[in-house]
Amino acid sequence: MNAPATTPPTVVIGAGPIGLAAAAHLTARGQDVLVLEAGRHAAAAVRAWGHVRLFSTWSELVDPAAEKLLAPTGWTRPRADTYPTGADWAQQYLQPLADALSDHMRYDSRVTGVSRSGRDRVVDADREKQPFTVHVQHSDGGEERLTAAAVIDASGTWSLPSPLGGDGLPALGEDASADRISYRVPDLSNDADRARYAGRRTAVVGSGASAFTALALLADLAEDSPGTRAVWVLRRGISGSTFGGGEADQLPARGALGLRAKAAVDDGHADAVTGFRTTVVEREGDELVLVAEDGRRLDPVDEVIVLTGFRPDLSFLTELRLGLDERLQAPVALAPLIDPNQHSCGTVHPHGHRELSHPEHGVHLVGMKSYGRAPTFLAMTGYEQVRSVAAALAGDLDSADRVELTLPETGVCGGSGLFDDPRSEQAGGCCAAPSVLQIGTGTPVSTGGC
Template sequence: MVDLGSDRLPVAVIGAGPVGLAAAAHLAERSVPFVVLEAGDAAATAVQAWSHIQLFSPWEFNTDPAARRLLAAAGWEEPDASALPTGGDLVKQYLQPLAELPALASHVRYGAEVTAISRLGIDRLRTADRDAAPFVLRMADGEEVLARAVIDASGTWRQPNHVGANGLPAHGEKDAAAWINHGLPDVFGADRDQHAGRHTVVVGAGHSAANTLLALAELADTAPGTTITWAIRGADPAASFGGGSDDELPARGAIGSGLKMLVETGRVTLAANFRTHAVRRLGDDPSRDQVELVSRALDGTERSVTADRVVAATGFRPDYRIVDELRLELDPIMSAPRALAPLIDPNQHSCGTVTPHGYRELAHPEPGYYAVGMKSYGRAPTFLMLTGYEQVRSIAAALAGDLEAAQSVELQLPETGVCSVTAGGEALALRLGLTKDQHEQLLHVTAKHLGTSATASDAVLSAATELGIDQTAALQLAAYAADMFDAPGASGC
């Protein structure tokens, strides 16, 4: 027999990614019973899919306080707070050890895919006794798990946005799926043969697009015939270049600076005002034949780009079908909790200007259900892991009955406005595969060239050439130097 007393049932956490495991850590610290239901066969399967990508935020912004405390008690050696991890580092050095802690391991179930959530014996229409009825989580194999509350940290990774500019699949997009990569392809590893010596069109204007474009440009240095087109819906790519040298996360600023230089020097061909309407296959073999992306303007005129591969860096969206029997109040634009939506609207906020928020802003008319992490942000692309960690800290406190702690929400996010020459240069050098010694040598040789160069950018290019640094790396370093030293007011940083 199952004891249906709501205070004796566990809290069900969906997803064993960074935010789901952080939720488990906070619940464990507060001795709140919980179970983590992970669809994959290991922790952080979504992160493992982009393990080759280096984050632009250092370790200090990627680990949760409760998780750190539990790990430290088990003898965990914390990584250098200022170092930039890859997705693989995040899994191996943090998430996997966290999931294996005795306080969590026995509560994590793998291969446990949640397909639907409701209330025990009650559908969405019934109000009487609703709050007292446990949640029922139905699994893919038909098993049902009862819970007193649900923290849905299932993320958005399995629900990528379409290539179509209007949010719908472009005509022919489904048929051309074999030519299209979503997310962040590993162009130096598993996906190299798809891009080396071929023409790739990257669709999208966010950090995922920038990372892929920079990686493809580096690939082009060693793989002749590799060409790159960047298709964006807007007329001006400036927003994608970000804060540059004024970004408090130097690696994030460096990505934008490097991308700007690649466009300005023609290493990446910009297709602005490109609103993908159709994708046409030009053959049947994705290893040999091409596809044509067709843009249709508002006046009906069309233009096209032919490519060997398409990278849809168009973001992701939440899938709320599993909670169709719950009472949710989602913003009609953001697909985020209504109270949270105005705080994360990408038209008004970057990931560093989001207002601190917790259990109150994440609540729904369905008491006890919380979507957290990437899923809580709906269609907004401005999520940082640190935000998710504070979300689940507040929710765990509320579920433990500590409303004072739950309501005391604090969050210090990195944002544009702080200049850091050394940190920014080191961050970019690290991303480009240079050692600290190589970076210091580059600074020394650059100083030698400053007196005879027209700009700081030219000085870095000359120094990089002298030291044998590849052209793409030199261009990106030069772009960051130009942002730092050539921009008006830079001397005051």
């Protein structure tokens, strides 16, 4: 269905993997679309972690509509069974896709506000008859106001990492010690990063794939630089699911990553500290001391790497009527399907435009941003989301409602909200009864599989 020439475009916020896929699906349906990217190139956030290797293969990282769009350009799809780095993903797929969509792309365009034209969030009168207004700021200080028929926010969560504080707020002293605290996985191929951590003691705070990656990298660095040590700080205890699915993981690279983190502990390159929720960062000369809510104090460290997840930036959406779950900050209908407090074994039910809808008709949060604070997003989830949303915006509800999504099992039982409860390991469900082994710290670890 071709939109009338007088109809304003659908504005897509963010030229990352999901935003570009949304644009590909919309253009394939003859819809007018404009992609606004804050950076000067496509996939700015992906490039920022370009040194990190994904645990998904190329077969799971290329959107079908995008591939069709790229075909006439002579683009060659990378080998399906290989694992790219973020830099590979950006250079070999995302930038070529953005180039193919060049007529629809606007860079250096940071969205600072979205609303209904002439209506703040309080006003009901004729609200849904009004188009959207999108406020944009450029790096030179220039501003503009654009009109949109619909808005797809695919801006992700990279810009807003969660803080060190165990209560979700910055720990006391965290901001004052910003020169010794990083919120990104280090790039140890970079001389400056390597010098920052080599031969030094670093606290790694977090329990997900990013923390696993940092621990594995520091363990590798310790082989070349004696004196390099890591302290792995977990807010919960160590259980059978702490290190991921291992060999049971249907994403083998993800399982292997968890095993590498476990090896870092077993081989003595990292000490694990459990149940430690930081409230204070104290400065002792050139070193930092982390203090927990129960009064425990870690031995001084030289650096801290905080990898406690990300959260959505909702600051520019405050004039829209969004329906967000009070815990996850994900769309209300989607939250129960992805809630890490409840989900086990990686089951995510199929979802599309209906689960991503809001009281403000015509607005969709997609991709990592749609998951709010849930950490279980995969690229193929986002591709299916925008396929459904694009079909709905084009008026093809039959296609929009035919959402099919099968995600690999994580091989891990229990949601993050259950790990502090020892009974969760015996709760049945998909898991067998746990066995017990010892890791390098002498801490018992229960192991159960799905």
